[in-house]
Amino acid sequence: MMASMLPFDALVLAGAMLALPFGASGSGTQTRPASDPAPPPAAAQTVTIGHSVRGRAIRARRLGEPGAPVSVLVVGCVHGNERAGRAVIARLRDAAPPAGVALWLVRDANPDGCRAGTRGNANGVDLNRNFPYRWRRLPPGTYYSGTGPLSEPESRATYELMRAERPVVSVWYHQHAELVDAYGDERIARRYARRVGLPYRFFYAAPGSITRWQARTIRGSTGIVVELPAGELSPASARRHARAVLALAREVR
Numbered sequence: 355m356m357a358s359m360l361p362f363d364a365l366v367l368a369g370a371m372l373a374l375p376f377g378a379s380g381s382g383t384q385t386r387p388a389s390d391p392a393p394p395p396a397a398a399q400t401v402t403i404g405h406s407v408r409g410r411a412i413r414a415r416r417l418g419e420p421g422a423p424v425s426v427l428v429v430g431c432v433h434g435n436e437r438a439g440r441a442v443i444a445r446l447r448d449a450a451p452p453a454g455v456a457l458w459l460v461r462d463a464n465p466d467g468c469r470a471g472t473r474g475n476a477n478g479v480d481l482n483r484n485f486p487y488r489w490r491r492l493p494p495g496t497y498y499s500g501t502g503p504l505s506e507p508e509s510r511a512t513y514e515l516m517r518a519e520r521p522v523v524s525v526w527y528h529q530h531a532e533l534v535d536a537y538g539d540e541r542i543a544r545r546y547a548r549r550v551g552l553p554y555r556f557f558y559a560a561p562g563s564i565t566r567w568q569a570r571t572i573r574g575s576t577g578i579v580v581e582l583p584a585g586e587l588s589p590a591s592a593r594r595h596a597r598a599v600l601a602l603a604r605e606v607r
């Protein structure tokens with residue numbers, strides 16, 4: 355009978371609107387008038403995306419809706435002796451990205467190096483020379499490429515995250531050339547640069563670099579390198595960069 359089915363349908367609908375698992379709609383206490391404002395975004399979620407050479411977890415924190423149509427990735431530290439960008443991640447930790455955007459935060463993409471203060475990972479590999487696009491063998495030393503593309507577990511972790519999330523923009527903090535450069539849509543990077551008071555200037559094309567791989571293989575994607583000044587970021591600068599990230603997220607959604 356139609357009449358007896360209606361309450362059930364209403365409950366299922368209410369459950370769906372609250373993004374509850376299907377079975378959770380049966381309690382009957384979650385119903386609410388359809389005129390209520392949209393529910394708040396799902397709580398932030400931290401996932402382990404891989405492990406370093408020394409077995410440290412590589413964590414990514416998602417803010418905003420799971421499955422949002424647009425993802426933005428921000429990485430605080432990839433070269434372990436360039437750690438100032440962690441202050442921006444700390445500022446963003448509980449930020450509310452705009453609707454429709456999942457903001458992914460990776461504080462340390464190179465946990466062993468970021469802890470030890472070394473550019474490379476525990477194998478001495480420069481992760482920003484270890485990605486598959488135009489990878490080239492570079493000898494052990496500052497720019498050691500590793501033994502092959504994605505030879506390092508840290509590279510594979512961020513590679514898989516980016517392949518799954520397909521970020522429209524990624525922002526990678528480095529030091530200390532004091533500039534912003536990008537592969538992809540440079541207008542996005544120029545606006546970011548203006549907001550934080552750094553010049554936009556093309557740095558150099560590195561073989562096996564992450565942002566270059568991103569822009570060449572993820573359609574419509576832009577990879578931005580932000581070269582912060584030497585030393586620690588002041589609280590005011592960290593705030594400025596965090597605001598610039600959120601402004602960028604609003605632009606690209």
Ligand SMILES: [Zn+2]
Nearest residue numbers: 433436528529
């Ligand atoms: Zn760097």
